[in-house]
Amino acid sequence: MKKVIIPLILSIILLTSCAAVQEDGTASNTSVQPTEPDIAYLFAMDTYMELRVYGGGELLDKAEELILDLESKLSVTGENSEIYALNSSGGKQVSEDTAELLRDALALCGRTNGALDISIYPIVRQWGFTTGSYRVPSDGEITELLQYVDYTGVSISDDDTVTLKSGMEIDLGSVAKGCAGNKVVELFRENGVTSALLNLGGNVQALGTKPDGSPWRVAIQDPLGAGNLCVLDIDNKAVITSGGYERYFEQDGKTYWHIIDPKTGAPADSGLVSVSIVGEDGLTCDALSTALFVMGLEEAAELWRGSDDFEAVFVTSDGEIYITEGLEDIFTPADSYKNAEVRVIRRG
Numbered sequence: 001m002k003k004v005i006i007p008l009i010l011s012i013i014l015l016t017s018c019a020a021v022q023e024d025g026t027a028s029n030t031s032v033q034p035t036e037p038d039i040a041y042l043f044a045m046d047t048y049m050e051l052r053v054y055g056g057g058e059l060l061d062k063a064e065e066l067i068l069d070l071e072s073k074l075s076v077t078g079e080n081s082e083i084y085a086l087n088s089s090g091g092k093q094v095s096e097d098t099a100e101l102l103r104d105a106l107a108l109c110g111r112t113n114g115a116l117d118i119s120i121y122p123i124v125r126q127w128g129f130t131t132g133s134y135r136v137p138s139d140g141e142i143t144e145l146l147q148y149v150d151y152t153g154v155s156i157s158d159d160d161t162v163t164l165k166s167g168m169e170i171d172l173g174s175v176a177k178g179c180a181g182n183k184v185v186e187l188f189r190e191n192g193v194t195s196a197l198l199n200l201g202g203n204v205q206a207l208g209t210k211p212d213g214s215p216w217r218v219a220i221q222d223p224l225g226a227g228n229l230c231v232l233d234i235d236n237k238a239v240i241t242s243g244g245y246e247r248y249f250e251q252d253g254k255t256y257w258h259i260i261d262p263k264t265g266a267p268a269d270s271g272l273v274s275v276s277i278v279g280e281d282g283l284t285c286d287a288l289s290t291a292l293f294v295m296g297l298e299e300a301a302e303l304w305r306g307s308d309d310f311e312a313v314f315v316t317s318d319g320e321i322y323i324t325e326g327l328e329d330i331f332t333p334a335d336s337y338k339n340a341e342v343r344v345i346r347r348g
């Protein structure tokens with residue numbers, strides 16, 4: 001029997017449980033910061049989004065436009081998008097936005113040794129994850145399609161013309177929301193906003209602190225049950241999670257999720273069920289959450305040891321929780337995990 005989980009329902013669950021923001025009822029003693037936010041809700045990039053800004057409410061229309069514009073360029077299924085045109089033709093001059101994102105994404109494919117691979121699209125499509133027509137491809141189909149998966153076959157010239165090797169197609173689903181978060185935060189910051197919180201379908205990105213100067217409290221969803229795993233106290237950071245529970249289907253008692261190991265062409269089987277990345281750059285966090293999910297705990301910890309731009313929370317399929325040491329002081333387990341052991345990954 002095939003059980004299909006509708007992304008829309010998942011998105012609603014994510015919205016209600018993934019980002020818990022504690023409202024601040026106390027008055028600001030500087031009296032320059034409004035304590036009530038302006039909020040915009042939209043559906044974009046296949047998920048529900050909430051943009052919450054304290055001061056600068058007039059920027060919300062522009063922020064929405066910016067996200068929708070990015071979606072219209074990047075959508076892998078939208079027939080008018082730049083990515084669709086690129087995938088259909090194998091070569092195309094793209095907008096500055098798309099070229100910049102592609103360059104950043106390719107650098108992150110390299111940094112993660114190809115655990116992130118934006119040329120994974122032929123495989124993702126075969127599994128039905130972009131269309132909702134889920135199916136398990138045969139080994140032969142996967143082997144055939146894997147020959148087209150290799151991000152080093154994507155080249156971008158100085159005039160932003162992108163060329164793909166024959167048969168190759170790209171998918172920026174692993175980084176698009178992180179990129180959108182960065183752009184909205186940049187818009188707010190440039191216009192003097194010092195307090196805002198974005199929830200892009202469970203991917204959270206904070207600008208500054210809460211209006212009273214205290215950190216935002218952002219919850220990470222429990223990948224193994226209902227409710228939350230923990231809360232992180234953050235400011236000026238993104239908290240971006242990749243989880244097997246976010247999009248999956250079941251067939252003959254097996255679960256198949258949407259994060260694919262580019263080495264095998266099958267859903268990543270690394271022993272992790274969720275990876276959350278905390279860092280200043282939303283795009284980097286989005287790319288790394290997907291890549292570290294593929295890599296598994298050991299390889300992910302090695303990559304973290306050689307980096308200084310992110311921290312991480314890992315949950316294994318056995319329910320073990322690991323955090324990198326930079327999160328020790330800002331991590332609070334949810335009540336249901338009060339007594340759980342939290343293992344700390346250290347540099348030394």
Ligand code: AMP
Pocket residue numbers: 115116117118120124129171172173174175241242243246258259260261262286289290294
């Ligand atoms: P995320 O939710 O950010 O982890 O991104 C997952 C999405 O990225 C999937 O729905 C696919 O569209 C795409 N994807 C899956 N596996 C990979 C991979 N290894 N590298 C790059 N993109 C991927």
Ligand code: MG
Pocket residue numbers: 173174175242285286287288289290
């Ligand atoms: Mg991602």
